Amino acid sequence: MSSIMDERVTDEIEALEAILMDDVVIKRVGDVPQSIETVLHPSTGDDIDQQYVCATLIVKLTPGYPDTSPEVTLRNPRGLDDEVLANIHLQIREKLADCIGQPVVFELIELIRECLTESNLPSGQCMICLFGFTKGDMFIKTECYHYFHSHCLALHLLSSRQYYEEEKEKLAPWQQMTRAPFKEICPICRIEVTIDPSSLAGAPPPLSSVNAAPFFLTDEMKVSDHAPPPISSVNAEPFILTDEMKELQRKMADLLAYQQAKGGIIGYGDSGPAPLTITTPEDNENNDNNGTSGCSQDSKVSNANSGIINNRQSGNGNSSNDNSAPGSPAARPAYRGPY
Numbered sequence: 001m002s003s004i005m006d007e008r009v010t011d012e013i014e015a016l017e018a019i020l021m022d023d024v025v026i027k028r029v030g031d032v033p034q035s036i037e038t039v040l041h042p043s044t045g046d047d048i049d050q051q052y053v054c055a056t057l058i059v060k061l062t063p064g065y066p067d068t069s070p071e072v073t074l075r076n077p078r079g080l081d082d083e084v085l086a087n088i089h090l091q092i093r094e095k096l097a098d099c100i101g102q103p104v105v106f107e108l109i110e111l112i113r114e115c116l117t118e119s120n121l122p123s124g125q126c127m128i129c130l131f132g133f134t135k136g137d138m139f140i141k142t143e144c145y146h147y148f149h150s151h152c153l154a155l156h157l158l159s160s161r162q163y164y165e166e167e168k169e170k171l172a173p174w175q176q177m178t179r180a181p182f183k184e185i186c187p188i189c190r191i192e193v194t195i196d197p198s199s200l201a202g203a204p205p206p207l208s209s210v211n212a213a214p215f216f217l218t219d220e221m222k223v224s225d226h227a228p229p230p231i232s233s234v235n236a237e238p239f240i241l242t243d244e245m246k247e248l249q250r251k252m253a254d255l256l257a258y259q260q261a262k263g264g265i266i267g268y269g270d271s272g273p274a275p276l277t278i279t280t281p282e283d284n285e286n287n288d289n290n291g292t293s294g295c296s297q298d299s300k301v302s303n304a305n306s307g308i309i310n311n312r313q314s315g316n317g318n319s320s321n322d323n324s325a326p327g328s329p330a331a332r333p334a335y336r337g338p339y
Helices: 007-023 082-098 105-118 150-169 173-178 207-211 231-235 243-261 281-289 291-315
Strands: 024-029 032-040 054-060 071-078 139-141 147-149
Touching: 007 024, 007 032, 007 105, 032 105, 054 105, 071 082, 082 105, 139 150, 147 150
Parallel strands: none
Antiparallel strands: 024 032, 032 054, 054 071, 139 147
16 A cells, blocks of 8 residues: 555445454554455354354555455465365455456455355365265364364364373373363364363264275275385395495494493493482582592502512512413402402
């Protein structure tokens, strides 16, 4: 829209606000209207329970409107399949072409409302059982305008509650107390719904599922006999172990051995869980104060062990033995226990 408003647009906006009142939203930039938005329902004499379809109409006022056609969008259609939506869009385009040069928003509202009234039954499939809605089926509409067979939605909500309770029993008692309570949600958009599954428990199953022929896997349907393997797997080159892969395997094996030698593999050679040591700030201070004395005691023990080794070597005379070299098992004192 230009900064100078057409008088025809001003009159149309005032008429829409007077007729639709709170059901229409006019978005403005300053004092200039930019778009008109309203949620449309079928004409059912204000009986909300009988309104099974809806759609949001958004009309963006283009520069030069009404001498040019506005941009029309249908958002969040509920209960309408692709065929019905295509028919509505076709009628919208025809209406825009016929009404160039005059305000058209109110006529678009009336046109779409008539289409919704004619299609005031959910079309498509129940997203739980994937069967369509036929005459005689008991179905329910959620607050978010999604439709399900009453029987299917009851089974879904009951099984969801059962799964919630089973998972809750696996938690610790303190986690069970802090867990959020179970809420019934829409299977499609996950919005919380206020539906009591017990009130739908007596609903019969959809007629399409009752009258459906039993399923049998025929010979023509067997995948192993007729379905070909993926083309990529057929045309793929045979696997060959290259020198680069062998070198990589050798490096990874050396790395694994090094990690095992350093105790870097979790669970490798462990006979039980690692001990848990809890220290306090006072313990840390005591360790810092006793650090010097501890080092001197360790040096005394080391010197004593060295003396024992030297005495044992002198007792063996001049006999040379590779096992008595420093670092060999024979050069170490036998373990006598902690006492």
